[in-house]
Amino acid sequence: MKKYFLALLFSALCLPQFSFAFGPDGHQSIGAVADALLAGTKAGEKVKTLLGGATLEKMSIWADCAKGVSPDKDFAYTSAGRYPECAPFETPEGMAAMSDFVRRNNSNCHPGADEENCHKQYHYTDVSLQHDHYKTGYAGTSDHDIVHAMQAMVQILEGKPAPAPFQIKDEKEALILLTHYVGDVHQPLHVGSIYLDASGKVINPDEGKFDKTTNTVGGNVLMCPCGNLHSMWDDVPQNFKRGRANDSLIKKARTVARDTSPFEQWPVDWADDSIKAARVLYQGTAFSKASMGAKGPSWSIALPLEYEKLMYTMKEDALANGGAHLAQLLQAIWPD
Numbered sequence: 001m002k003k004y005f006l007a008l009l010f011s012a013l014c015l016p017q018f019s020f021a022f023g024p025d026g027h028q029s030i031g032a033v034a035d036a037l038l039a040g041t042k043a044g045e046k047v048k049t050l051l052g053g054a055t056l057e058k059m060s061i062w063a064d065c066a067k068g069v070s071p072d073k074d075f076a077y078t079s080a081g082r083y084p085e086c087a088p089f090e091t092p093e094g095m096a097a098m099s100d101f102v103r104r105n106n107s108n109c110h111p112g113a114d115e116e117n118c119h120k121q122y123h124y125t126d127v128s129l130q131h132d133h134y135k136t137g138y139a140g141t142s143d144h145d146i147v148h149a150m151q152a153m154v155q156i157l158e159g160k161p162a163p164a165p166f167q168i169k170d171e172k173e174a175l176i177l178l179t180h181y182v183g184d185v186h187q188p189l190h191v192g193s194i195y196l197d198a199s200g201k202v203i204n205p206d207e208g209k210f211d212k213t214t215n216t217v218g219g220n221v222l223m224c225p226c227g228n229l230h231s232m233w234d235d236v237p238q239n240f241k242r243g244r245a246n247d248s249l250i251k252k253a254r255t256v257a258r259d260t261s262p263f264e265q266w267p268v269d270w271a272d273d274s275i276k277a278a279r280v281l282y283q284g285t286a287f288s289k290a291s292m293g294a295k296g297p298s299w300s301i302a303l304p305l306e307y308e309k310l311m312y313t314m315k316e317d318a319l320a321n322g323g324a325h326l327a328q329l330l331q332a333i334w335p336d
């Protein structure tokens with residue numbers, strides 16, 4: 001009987017309205033909300049000047065599109081035509097700019113053999129869910145994770161030099177990257193991670209000796225019939241896609257209170273909120289034993305009933321908060 005309910009649940013989650021194009025919509029909605037909140041402000045003017053008239057909405061996905069640059073093909077952009085949302089950047093100058101960014105930010109962090117290129121690591125951190133607060137030094141954190149990446153971009157926008165290992169060309173590039181990372185930090189699985197042993201039992205990687213095979217990679221190796229958990233959370237419900245629910249998101253974003261701590265601290269505060277949100281989204285989830293593949297272990301998961309409702313509410317909050325926080329941060333850097 002239980003199996004039957006789970007099968008029903010999975011088919012509900014797999015219905016077309018819950019299987020969307022990967023990634024870009026959430027970023028564009030967050031950018032669009034921030035664009036609206038910044039209209040008529042000094043920060044809004046500064047954004048326009050730096051981006052040469054382009055919007056945060058448009059530039060919000062540039063950091064993901066830059067992943068289409070191949071270091072092993074002399075940093076050529078090899079994804080032309082594959083992702084419709086990247087088309088605006090696929091001009092000769094646009095591809096040269098992405099190639100140049102990746103060339104500077106490919107191996108500057110000295111990635112280990114089992115780690116991604118540096119600029120790809122700027123998008124996330126993997127703090128274990130037992131922690132209430134982000135702290136550098138925990139398993140899954142680094143000096144080039146999403147929290148450090150946001151802090152670095154803020155410093156550049158304040159006119160300070162970029163801290164190592166970041167290699168950022170100018171304020172324009174820093175603003176484009178910050179816009180993307182603020183979006184990612186509001187996706188709970190870009191920050192909070194669950195660590196599992198081979199039997200599927202939750203462990204704390206910061207106790208005892210850290211075993212890298214316990215990392216579930218932000219939910220990317222937690223499999224359910226619709227794909228992996230990370231991509232389920234990257235998807236945005238149809239009515240929050242760009243241009244659809246922006247009005248209601250903008251309204252909600254205007255009610256988001258500004259953090260009272262100094263703005264340099266905000267990236268850490270947002271990461272803390274995301275760890276707590278990740279804890280909520282894992283509640284009631286059952287994990288199988290690990291199965292070993294060529295790329296390492298993966299686990300099957302069974303999600304609790306009503307999971308789609310939880311996802312909907314949490315995604316709505318994440319989009320409104322993300323847009324509000326981005327606008328608040330830029331206004332803190334460039335006050336009226």
Ligand SMILES: [Zn+2]
Nearest residue numbers: 064123180184
């Ligand atoms: Zn990203």
